[in-house]
Amino acid sequence: MKRINLLFTGQELDENILEELPIQFYVSVLPFIKTELLSNKHLIEQLNFIIESECQVIVTSNIAAKWITKYATNIPNWKIACMTGKTKDVFVTNEWKNLIVLTDQKSELLAENIEKVFSKSQKVYFITGESHLNIIPLYLSKKGFDIETIITYNTKEVEQNMEVNYDGIIFLSPSAVKSFFRQHKISIEIPLFAIGETTAAALKKIVFNPIITSPKPTQKILFHTIQQFFK
Known part of the structure; x- marks a missing residue:
């Protein structure tokens, strides 16, 4: 053999x-590669500030999902759009499953569905890493969404x-x-x-x-x- x-x-x-x-x-x-979660005080305070609001959130990385669930003081009242696979699994494991309103395995399709479901009158938070792709934020920005990107980890070669x-x-x-x-x-x-x-x-x-x-x-x-x- x-x-x-x-x-x-x-x-x-x-x-x-x-x-x-x-x-x-x-x-x-x-x-x-190796990833390093960011843990500075200001960033964690920003996370817990938006946790107190009804937010629209996009997560395309399981590392970002782990960062959110690690530093969140409680389960928020969010609408989450995320990638299938390990990213979704992190939220499910941490009992955030009910917050997920959209999933897909392709960024382009996830962006198109977000356009249909998320409200343009409310800010959208894209929680991601330093080396993220801009497919989703660029698409939604062109469609009139207000996108704020929050960088939660670095990727090093x-x-x-x-x-x-x-x-x-x-x-x-x-x-x-x-x-x-x-x-x-x-x-x-x-x-x-x-x-x-x-x-x-x-x-x-x-x-x-x-x-x-x-x-x-x-x-x-x-x-x-x-x-x-x-x-």
């Missing part, structure tokens, strides 16, 4: 993934050496794509696996390798997709 070497470039591999993989799959975890020829490389974010290809060149034949359309789009801008995108933005489905590819 041929061994299949995979490189996982994300920060955190979900629990049980390795246990569920067939024995021929070997996964090396080398994070090419991590230097990693590669000593193995991998049969496939796994990416969870555009930031990891940028960091990886700033450091390394790879054979054009190596398949690249993206957890979602945004990450796949970042890869397509840089390389001509085969790019396989998970049909849903979860690690479980991504790894199922990888197994199907190598059958």
